[in-house]
Amino acid sequence: MSTAFLSSACTSLPRADYSSSPQQREGNFRNTEPRREAAGLAKTLQIAWRFMFDKPADTVPDRALDVLPLSQSELLAAPDLSLWRLGHSTLLLKLEGRFWLTDPVFSLRASPFQWMGPKRFHAPPIALDQLPPIAGVILSHDHYDHLDEAAVKALAPKVELFVTPLGVGDRLIAWGIPAAKVRQLDWWQATEHQGLRLVCTPAQHFSGRSLSDGNQTLWASWALLGQQARVFFSGDSGYFDGFREIGERLGPFDLSLMETGAYDPQWPDVHMQPAQSLQAHLDVKARVMLPIHNGTFDLAMHGWTDPFEQISALAEKQGVPLSMPRIGERVALQAAKGGSAWWR
Template sequence: MTSLPSVVSRMLGFAAAKRGRALSSHSPQHDGERFRNVKPRPAEGLRKTLGIAWNVLFNKPNGTMPAAALPIDALSREQLDTAPDRSLYRLGHSTMLLKLRGEFWLTDPVFAERASPFRNVGPKRFHAPPIALADLPQLRGVILSHDHYDHLDRDTVLALAHSTGVFLTPLGVGDRLIEWGIDASKVRQLDWWQGAEIDGMQFSATPAQHFSGRSLFDGNSTLWASWVIVDNDLRVFFSGDTGYFDGFRMIGERLGPFDVTLIETGAYDAQWPYVHMQPEETVQAHIDLRGRRLVPIHNGTFDLAMHRWQEPFERVMGLALARGVALSTPRMGERLDLAAPHRGELWWRDVAESVAVPKAARGVRADSLCG
């Protein structure tokens, strides 16, 4: 049971605002007090912020959660151990399991039932992870994009502490892990455009347009980032959370082209355009990055916005088709070959719907997904 002092500490986070200062003193992303975006986000104001919170809590439209169970491909340890290199599995939301050079890497691990500081309150999962946390293989590394609850779950990280070789984080996020008890020798914190070579592979923290914080007073005390993974001739981009910005083009020019882009397509809304992308922007970001195959992520697991739960898939599919972008939509737990990604199926349409599919998307078949 969570103690009252622990709950208050999580909500207030008085000391957390100083997090990341030791490593960030020379970071262009840090202003001496907080991290910031290249292009400052317009001030929301308390009234607008409270209005958004009210809408999310009390004015949800129908259809933001699936009306039936999602199709999930259950995974076993044996399947993962025998899987070929360059395999990728969506475990939910932005949690991706990659097998590279015989070892496993996990992005933004969240196995909790809720994306929340509380066990019984907050957005609840639509589905269980395809594999139990205890059944995961040894991990060569965990890659973290930022510290929000739907991307960084404390209990999950602590459960992985002894079976993980290295934790790659943006500045300040690694300090959180160390505070939680993760061995500091396993933590590597990077600023934008910094890289780490591990087992002959290159991991680079790249810019994103977002924000951070896990309590009322620790906003932007840690950095946020996207990530580039290079394994010889394979290049993968992982967006984390981000709004659309000019940085995608720069990343594509400096580190692209990319064989596969894993880009957020979900939890968007016109009320928060600077920190999450509309599907049109997801497709444009993929093009800016010079990507070959787009895998839309940050969807299908948590109810975090006002749109229907399956809308991100429908919208990004139609937009990709119109712009000639190759798309992959694997089921949760379904293997995707990073060297030769398949299109995937329209699996979300197999789930009972409370709202009809938009007219513009009707008639689209799985074999029409570009590629």
């Protein structure tokens, strides 16, 4: 689950007026479908206790993971329509001849504290200062495993544009990112930059980085629409009817980057089980599915290989092509399916 419950102290969020957004009611953002069971304080503390003292041994790898190192020269020389998975939900894409980065998290821990909280299973395949110039950073929401303050600040000089859901950009501006570099969108709003059209699409999730700022920023999925490739990035979401609407309005997609990990029966409304992730992929009308949100952090009670094994079996049964690259391995978007069972 999100690490938002870990934080009780962080910089306050500037409160902008987003009352005109259909997603905001009574000062907070809401899902289109109410959560069946809100995570109250008692349940949050119970989950935190289980995370700290009752975790199975197999939620973390028992060996060093096989990561392919990347260099800036290698990235610059790579052909257009390439993708690299850097870990969790951080992906580097080369579209329209420019580089785009999703939910960049490079810190050791997905936490407000670097001395506690979920720790990386592997180092990123490339250091932040070695990344090439970035046309745009695409952010799905503000949880610590998706929005890394240190990474955002380090990336800022080489990033042309940060594209965020409503309110998330306000955090960036409060951190010192120039407002001219930040573009904030509501669901179904779109923007264009360097030949790529980006549509902010719905998700079913929640937000917050402390115990006092829950749902003050919006969460989203994204459609990345280029001349030669169409990519769907799910961010974090429970399964909901919105995926079908996204497919009807914006599909088909060449590739879905679909959340498949950190799920649990205790939070069905905000993270999908693997079967639901596969259905969401089918709903958005994507050709190939690349499972993300797994393999980097220990954020749930399931075994760390469980997302890979489950989605592989489900996709094979339904004849859905998967792309399962190693961390750092290049994926050609026009021939994305395949990959070895590197996690075994």
